[in-house]
Amino acid sequence: MAIPDLRERLFAAAERVVARDGAAALTSRAVTAEADCGKGVLHTHFAGLDEFVAELVLDRFARSARQAEELEARVGQGSVAxxxxxxxxxxxxxxxxxxxxxxxxxxxxxxxxxxGLRSGAPAFDAIQGSFTGYLQAEQRGGRIAEGADTATIALALVGTLHHLLMTRVPGESEDAEKTTERLVAVLLDAARQPPAA
Incomplete structure (x- = not known):
């Protein structure tokens, strides 16, 4: 019997297992038990646990890329930061x-x-492109200084986020909200449009 949204169900289950029990507890059996699926379901849809983990990562990167695309609709609204x-x-x-x-x-x-990334799966390049496009649109609207290097700001932002994502230690990471707030403030500080004389 087909299970609606099976991939997402398994991915979400894997994240819960890791969050609760640690990475060492992630097995195909633990995932299917957490997802309340048959034991063989994961191996029916993935070649093994390694492919499953990789597809989970690629799926979450793609989801982030879709969220970054939504910046386009926010041009001129709220604050850039x-x-x-x-x-x-x-x-x-x-x-x-x-x-x-x-x-x-x-x-x-x-x-x-x-x-997956080499074959075009959306990830950091797509996210960087969305940030660049958004910042350039805000620049055209006068909310970012005309001379600001928006492409480099986007590169620095995505590169730093990639580093933070890849190096955080479970249970010891600094508050993500404060970290991103400081990062965005530093990167956008030089790009602020000076007040009219």
Whole structure:
């Protein structure tokens, strides 16, 4: 019998297992038990746990890329910093640190993730493009200084978020909201439009 949204159900179950019991507890049986599915369901849809972990990571990156695309609709609304920070925070919280660690320490999962990214799966490049497009639109609207290097601001923002996402330690990470707030403030400070004389 087909299970609606099975992939998302398994992915969400895996995140709960890792959050509650740690990365070492992530097995195909633990995931299917948490998802209340048959024991063999994961292996019916994925070649194994490594492919499953990689697909989870790729799915969360794609979800973050879709959220970044929503910046376009916010041009001219709210504050630039608040708009950027909301998407930056969503990216930083897109994956639990333990799942990121799993994907980086399981060679087959790492390889599958890289292959997915090379084949065009949306991830950091797409997110960077969305940030750049948003900042350029705000620049055209006069909310960012004319001479600000929006492409470099977007690169620095996404690069730093990537670093934070990949290096956070479970249970020891600094408050993500405060970190992104400081990051966005520093990066946008030089880009602020000076007040009219």
């Amino acid at each position: 608040a708009n950027v920070q909301e998407v930056a925070l969503a990216l930083l919280e897109s994956l639990p640190p333990a799942v990121v660690g799993l994907a980086m320490t399981r060679p087959a999962a790492t390889l599958h993730t890289r292959e």
